[in-house]
Amino acid sequence: xxxxxxxxxxxxxxxxxxxxxxxxxxxxxxxxxxxxxxxxxxxxxxxxxxxxxxxxxxxxxxxxxxxxxxxxxxxxxxxxxxxxxxxxxxxxxxxxxxxxxxxxxxxxxxxxxxxxxxxxxxxxxxxxxxxxxxxxxxxxxxxxxxxxxxxxxxxxxxxxxxxxxxxxxxxxxxxxxxxxxxxxxxxxxxxxxxxxxxxxxxxxxxxxxxxxxxxxxxxxxxxxxxxxxxxxxxxxxxxxxxxxxxxxxxxxxxxxxxxxxxxxxxxxxxxxxxxxxxxxxxxxxxxxxxxxxxxxxxxxxxxxxxxxxxxxxxxxxxxxxxxxxxxxxxxxxxxxxxxxxxxxxxxxxxxxxxxxxxxxxxxxxxxxxxxxxxxxxxxxxxxxxxxxxxxxxxxxxxxxxxxxxxxxxxxxxxxxxxxxxxxxxxxxxxxx
Numbered sequence: 001x002x003x004x005x006x007x008x009x010x011x012x013x014x015x016x017x018x019x020x021x022x023x024x025x026x027x028x029x030x031x032x033x034x035x036x037x038x039x040x041x042x043x044x045x046x047x048x049x050x051x052x053x054x055x056x057x058x059x060x061x062x063x064x065x066x067x068x069x070x071x072x073x074x075x076x077x078x079x080x081x082x083x084x085x086x087x088x089x090x091x092x093x094x095x096x097x098x099x100x101x102x103x104x105x106x107x108x109x110x111x112x113x114x115x116x117x118x119x120x121x122x123x124x125x126x127x128x129x130x131x132x133x134x135x136x137x138x139x140x141x142x143x144x145x146x147x148x149x150x151x152x153x154x155x156x157x158x159x160x161x162x163x164x165x166x167x168x169x170x171x172x173x174x175x176x177x178x179x180x181x182x183x184x185x186x187x188x189x190x191x192x193x194x195x196x197x198x199x200x201x202x203x204x205x206x207x208x209x210x211x212x213x214x215x216x217x218x219x220x221x222x223x224x225x226x227x228x229x230x231x232x233x234x235x236x237x238x239x240x241x242x243x244x245x246x247x248x249x250x251x252x253x254x255x256x257x258x259x260x261x262x263x264x265x266x267x268x269x270x271x272x273x274x275x276x277x278x279x280x281x282x283x284x285x286x287x288x289x290x291x292x293x294x295x296x297x298x299x300x301x302x303x304x305x306x307x308x309x310x311x312x313x314x315x316x317x318x319x320x321x322x323x324x325x326x327x328x329x330x331x332x333x334x335x336x337x338x339x340x341x342x343x344x345x346x347x348x349x350x351x352x353x354x355x356x357x358x359x360x361x362x363x364x365x366x367x368x369x370x371x372x373x374x375x376x377x378x379x380x381x382x383x384x385x386x387x388x389x390x391x392x393x394x395x396x397x398x399x400x401x402x403x404x405x406x407x408x409x410x411x412x413x414x415x416x417x418x419x420x421x422x423x424x425x426x427x428x429x430x431x432x
Contacts, residue, residue, distance in 0.1 A: 028070060028359060031063035032077050036084040038126070040074065042119045057089030066367075067416050070359050075107035075115075075123050082130065087148055095153045098160065101130040115148035134160050140171060148175040149183060161339070176203065181212035188218060197228025215242075220251065238262065245286065245306065259302065264391045274389050280329035282337045283385045287392045289325040291385055292343060295322070295397035299405045313407060315356035321346045336386035343381065347373040406426065 035056060035349035071077065082100035085093045107129030129135050133154050139147035148171045155168035169190060175183035188203030201222060207215030220239035223232045229311040236254075241262060243251035249368035260268070264287070269275045277316050283291065300309035300317050311317025330339035334405035347370040349357075358364030383396045384421050 009356050019273065028063050028066035029077055032067040032080045035060035035063050036080040042122050052083055054086050055084055055087035057084060057087050057091035060084035060227050061091040067225070073107060075104050078107055079104035079123055079127065094146070094149050098150070101127045104161070118391045124257055131160050145175045145178050145180050148182065153359045181210040181215065185214045185235055186220065197222060200309040201228070208347050212269055213243040213246035213251065214428040216243035216246065217248050217251045218387060261290060274387065274391055276387050280387055282332065283339065283392050288321045288327060288339060288341055288385065290324070291392040292397060293322065295394055296401045301399055314350065314352040316353060317350045319348045319350040336384055338382060338384050340380060340382045342378055344378050345374065
């Protein structure tokens with residue numbers, strides 16, 4: 001059985017070598033506490049924590065999501081996770097934060113026997129305060145957008161015991177008029193429910209103007225279904241693609257295909273084969289991103305409009321997200337174009353890797369490796385791009401992706417061979 005696991009162990013070693021200096025990464029529970037904990041929490045003599053407005057939502061939500069995955073019954077991590085999502089920032093999700101606060105209070109009650117009544121009461125009361133309208137009314141009346149959004153969500157959800165649709169819409173409109181894109185989209189939804197499609201599109205457009213994917217998606221649906229406008233699938237696809245590029249997975253699913261650009265789809269003769277024009281213009285940034293993804297996903301799996309895995313084994317593969325491709329320019333020559341660009345990438349452990357490694361030392365090494373590669377990314381590259389029968393591709397990128405896998409498999413072979421020699425020696429042979 002040992003030989004069956006060795007390739008995966010060797011792959012871990014190969015990939016973990018990228019982050020030897022970060023081998024002792026912090027435990028996600030401790031990271032969640034440091035990044036999103038409250039200094040007022042019980043048993044916090046070190047006063048570890050951060051005031052809610054200053055929480056780094058990107059780092060804190062990542063750590064707290066991992067802490068919650070490792071121990072879904074931990075009331076403290078759930079409470080901190082709620083604070084991470086409540087704070088203003090790119091990962092803010094107030095509705096989710098309110099549900100998470102409520103769940104943290106329930107977990108504290110169930111854990112009372114183990115943590116003591118005083119500790120349980122503190123978390124329950126803190127959670128209750130977080131889902132009580134009175135906690136936010138003064139700030140909302142003073143014009144604080146986050147407080148207005150909280151009240152809007154509290155008053156629309158029966159679970160929180162403060163259902164009042166009129167108040168919900170009042171506060172959501174107040175936030176929308178101050179320019180909050182989520183509130184603008186929500187106002188569009190309310191207008192659409194009343195059949196006011198033109199008014200809905202006005203709200204959606206305000207959200208879209210702030211690069212909110214939901215705004216683009218909703219306008220696209222109007223064009224796809226003919227809601228208040230003539231049906232126009234081409235315009236719907238254009239907007240779906242923008243929404244997908246901004247991160248909307250639902251938009252990607254609505255596209256005819258999420259694996260080709262609009263130009264590539266327009267050149268498809270039979271739905272699969274690209275008809276290459278005699279003279280075609282250079283690839284745009286979206287097409288460079290697709291070629292990049294195709295090169296590496298052949299040793300993994302494409303998972304969405306902008307993300308793919310890279311690795312021969314699912315539980316040792318990276319998940320890579322293309323945040324952006326910034327093209328500097330292309331020069332035509334030979335069969336295609338040589339283009340200079342900067343790839344903005346985020347590296348993560350795949351869900352299979354997280355399941356396989358959890359919070360073991362290997363798991364921590366891999367998590368640190370992902371963070372390190374993300375920090376050290378965004379490097380300028382010059383690669384060749386050719387428009388072929390299946391879309392844009394880059395032979396130079398494909399060669400790089402292949403070299404990476406060959407190097408990894410060389411590490412695997414070395415590990416397997418070394419172990420075989422060792423077993424031969426232990427069994428009385430001469431070894432190697």
